[in-house]
Amino acid sequence: MRRNPPTFSFFAGACLQALIRFIAGKPAPAWGLVFFATALPALAQSIRWDPPGGQLGFNQVSQLSLVFEDCEPDNDPKLPTVDGLQFGTPGQSSQTSIINFKMTRTFALVFPVRPTKRAAIIIPPFEVQTDKGTLKVAAARYTVGDAPVGNSGLTINDVASASLEIPKKSVWAGEVFPVAYNLDVIRRYFHSLGSSVAWESAPAIADDWTKPEPSEALIRGERHVIAAQTTRASIKQPGIYTLKPAGQLINLMVGSSGFGLFTQPNVEQRQLESNSLELTVKALPAAPPEFTGAVGQFTFVSKVVPLTAAVGEPVTWTLELAGTGNWPDLTGLPQREVSNDFQVVQPKSKRTMKDGTLFEGTLTEDVVLVPTKPGTYRLPPVRFSYFDSDSGTYKTVASEPATVTITAGSAPVVPPASSGAPVQFSLAPPTPAPATPALPTAVAPVPPENLPREQLEQSARGHAPVELSKLVRLCLLSAVLGPLLLWLTLAALRSRERDPQRTRREARAALRLALAELRNSGAQPSAFSAPLRRWQQHTATLWQIPHAAPGARLVHASIQRHSLNATAWTKLWEEADRALHGRDAALPQDWLNRAEGALQAVKIPGWNPFSLFAGRNLLPFLSGLFILSALLAPSESRADTASEAYRRGDFAAATTAWQQSVKTTPTDWAARHNLGLALAQQDRWAEAAAHWTGAFLLNARADVTRYDLNLGIQRSGLANPQLVELSRGEGRYQIARLASPGEWQLALVLAALLLAAALVLLLLQGYRRIGGWGKPTALSATLLAIILAGAATFSLHVYGQLAHPDAVFVWRATTLRSIPTEADTTQKTSPLSAGSVAVVEKTFLGWTKLTFPGGQSGWVRNEELIGLYR
Structure with a gap:
């Protein structure tokens, strides 16, 4: 029989017994003393935070050290996520000391940290792999306040x-x-x-x-x-x-x-x-027909060289647009006409931007005309229209017409067909764009045919549904009532504490007391000096003036951001300054009346109780985690790189960068929107429509995602009926797209919490712990929960498979197969239309099994699919 290894408790007891026998002078087992001697150093190994607690300054960069005693980490330790605390890249230090012939080795990782919120911060306990095994780091707690600058006492x-x-x-x-x-x-x-x-x-x-x-x-x-x-x-x-x-x-x-x-x-x-x-x-006013979107101030020059040439000699016609404006939205120059007696070498545009700017540049295009017949030809003027943002009007600039004289040449040139007819060509690269883009014919996807299902190897039992009353009782019993009430109370307290208008309301109340004290103080400077200083202090708080001793200009600018009565307050401030610091220590006789009138005209909104349902108050840990992840996420540098590549026209590089960003953070709807833009610039409209659909499903209320979905459906031709209705937003789809599927699911959770809260109120009133307001409040909460749950359930039903976390978009037509292989030609297959939406059931070696609303299922290649959430 195999013996189990001795446990730690066994060795600890043996060591203790050996130590007692050794102190008492009795013989002890040698192996016990050896183990006791080797166990003592092991007990000294530890990891701790230094300092283990204290106070950190809000938005101040400090240092926290993770200290390893007699051990070192095997690799970079993975710190826990801490709400409201940002960790930077750590430095390293090590130290070795010998005390009483005992050597102690200390290794430390020094982390720069910055608190991002004014709240207590707790670093939870976690484990670290070291060269001595796995050790646990104890929790550390820190308070966060407005740290003064040095020892000055100033914030x-x-x-x-x-x-x-x-x-x-x-x-x-x-x-x-x-x-x-x-x-x-x-x-x-x-x-x-x-x-x-x-x-x-x-x-x-x-x-x-x-x-x-x-x-x-x-x-x-x-x-x-x-x-x-x-x-x-x-x-x-x-x-x-x-x-x-x-x-x-x-x-x-x-x-x-x-x-x-x-x-x-x-x-x-x-x-x-x-x-x-x-x-x-x-929005720009109604535009003339020749307007192509240019906004700013531009100059337009036309030049023809030479004006006299022989047959077969080239003539260069140059157009140059220069100025300051929305260059990223400009595509090219206007069209121009020339006689068909010329052979035309199509122009290539050259765009030159001023270093370090997106809005100053020059666009030049050269056309080479080779004459085939002698004669005199008139090149008509070219007109360019733009919107002058300074004057707020449309302006049109036109080039001067040019007359070119062509003489007979020594070598005849074969004229092109239809000689003498005017030729019109566009300078917009790379090919002429029609006035109205030709959109592909919208074709709704055809549901795939049913394919044979996989065989079942074992028997499987289902769960019979329970009665509705039992289900309701189970749901109510499973609700956690106490934490819910505490959660809502804390959210309300947090909302009141973080109300940006709270300090202003308190300052307004303090100003009333200061003015009352001034009215009772008399005309002596020694009597009104203190309340007048308090009046200035509370006035600075009321109007959020950033300096302790501001001048009149700063006072006027700060008040003007909140009120139209800035002049009156500024005058009151100047007169108070003169009374406190000037030679004539006196206030004007009507100063108090004007100050009380100005204060009475100040209207500050009260605390909004519904603000407790804001994410920053109801879910502060999620908002802090979002801020921390946004600060520390490596995708920022990729976003910057992708944006720069997009601005300089390298759409392939921008696509690669944003694809990596979407892969890293698939719920980033902004990255999906940007990826769709880069794909659209390359005429990859189907893929762009898929990513724009994902962006819409993550943020259905944003105007940009609604516009993207509509544009993607138009330009790609993938007219999925459900997506078409969502893009239109009519009827029941207007209600559904008030929120994304994920938000409607949160609404269901909120409805369940409201029902639990209503039950708590009814119980408290039944036990006579609260007044008569409990029952109507509970009924109101129940009604609100029913409405919210009904709207959420209805909207999720409208979204259908689009609300499934594993939903995918088929961006190009392919074949649905019954087994994941292309080698077997005898298997059943069915065409799968582009624009179809399905749910992923499982994956296998580059294949994905899809499930469709009608019950159909089958396998397709992974590269044919784009995930809408993952």
């Missing part, structure tokens, strides 16, 4: 600020508008820039930021470093947009260490985030 907002600015709040569709980024840091704290400006400009396309232009300014007795950077952007589609904030890391000096020549500054790195931008993009 980062008191020391530095960043802002995005645009000259006007509304632009035309396609107009190129400037964007300015301004960085303001107090000089004595500024050390250096920690990173370049990071700005996600979508839905706009933008140039690269210019280099920083640093300068210094004296603001209220304090020297500031001002750095300005600019870029230009353009948005093609009209609408109302919110452009995302820009971010940047800066290094701040918070003191020094050392002495004399060895003094060196202590530096802290902080993250700054600017404001967002609200922008209205206006």
Whole structure:
């Protein structure tokens, strides 16, 4: 019989027994002492966080060390995902010490970390593979607050600020508008820039930021470093947009260490985030027939060289378009006509863009005309229409007509057929585009024929359905009522704490008290000085003024963002400044009346109870995980590379990069949208339609995904009836596309939670723990849950197989086979139409088995399919 190896408890008991006998002077087994001596060092091996707890600064880069005692990791340890904490690339350090003839070896991984939310952070316990086996790391807990800059007591907002600015709040569709980024840091704290400006400009396309232009300014007795950077952007589609904030890391000096020549500054790195931008993009007015989409300011030149030539000698006709505008949307120059007595060498366009910009360039096209007959020929003017965004009107520029004289040549040239008729040709590369694109005939996919199913090797029993009453009781008993109520309560508290208007409401209430105190203080400066200072402090909080001692210009600019009464408040602020710091320490007689009137006119929205259902409040751990994954995901660099390739016209490289991004993050609907664009640029409309369908199913409410789905159906000809109805959004499909299938499933979960909450309220009222409001509230929650569940169930039924997580799109016509092979010619097959939607049942060596709504199933090659969610 095989013996089992001794357990750890057995060896531990043996070691303890051997140690007791050794201390008592009795003989002990030699193997017990040997094991005891070898076991002690093993007990010293551990992994811990250093520091194991404490406080971290919000948006401040700090260091946490993962310390290995008498061991080292086998490979890079996989850290757990921590909500609200971003880990950077670690550094390494090692140390060996000898104390009392005992050698201790320490290895540490030093991680730069940055908290991204103001909440307690817990790093959960996890295991690490080391050269001494698997060891466990204990949990660590940290609090997050507004860390002061060094020991100054000032927050980062008191020391530095960043802002995005645009000259006007509304632009035309396609107009190129400037964007300015301004960085303001107090000089004595500024050390250096920690990173370049990071700005996600979508839905706009933008140039690269210019280099920083640093300068210094004296603001209220304090020297500031001002750095300005600019870029230009353009948005093609009209609408109302919110452009995302820009971010940047800066290094701040918070003191020094050392002495004399060895003094060196202590530096802290902080993250700054600017404001967002609200922008209205206006649709262009009705356009003239010759307008091709150019928006901006352009010049147009036509040149013919030479004007006199012999038969057979070439004449070059050059057109050049130059200027500033929406060059990414321009495809070519207008058409021009020439007599058929010329042989025409088709032109090749040459586009030259100014370095580092998308919106300044030149488009030149040369046509070579070879005359076949002598005579005098007139080359008519060429007209180009564009929309002038400065004046808001359409303008047309025309070239001067040219007269070319052709003399008889020594060598005759054979004239082309139909000599004398005018020839019209287009300069738009690569081939002339018709005014209305020819769309393929829309053909609905034909359901495949039934194929033989696979045989069943074993018997299989089914589960009989239970009665409806039993099913309802099981569902109610399985609901977790306590955590649900706690969850909703915490979501409401979080919503109130994070309400951006809360501090403004508190400041408005404090202003009332300060004005009342001012009215009772009298006219003596010593009496009204303190309440007047509090009035200024609460006014700065009410209007979110970023500086502790702002000037009148900053006060006016900050108030103007919230109210039209900025002039009155600015005047009140200036008069308060003069009363506090000027020679005449007195307020105007009507100051209090004007201040109370201005405060009474301020309207601040109250807390919205429905905001607790926002994802950031109801599911904060998912939003934090999304932010952390977005910050750390390696796909960002690929997205940048893909965007750059797309802008320079390398659509194949952009396709490869976005395909990898979709493979890594299949639920990224923006990447699917971009991949569809790159495929469409290569006339791969069927594949583009498949990826645009996936983007629509992940975000059905976005205008861009609805437009993509409609365009993909039109240009590819894959007219799946269900997708056609979803693209139209009429009738029941209008309700279904209010949310994606995944969101409707979450709505079902929310409906179940509302029913559980209603039951909790009824139970509490039955036990007389709450007042009479419980029953109507429970009935309201039940009604809302029924409506929500009904809408979700109905919408998921409308989506059908499109709501299945394993749904795939057949992007080209193929053959459905009964077995996964092409070698067997005797098997049953059926044609499978492009545009069909099916569900993956299983895969096998490059083949996928599909299941269709009618019960049909069969095998197709993997390359014929595009997953809609995976």
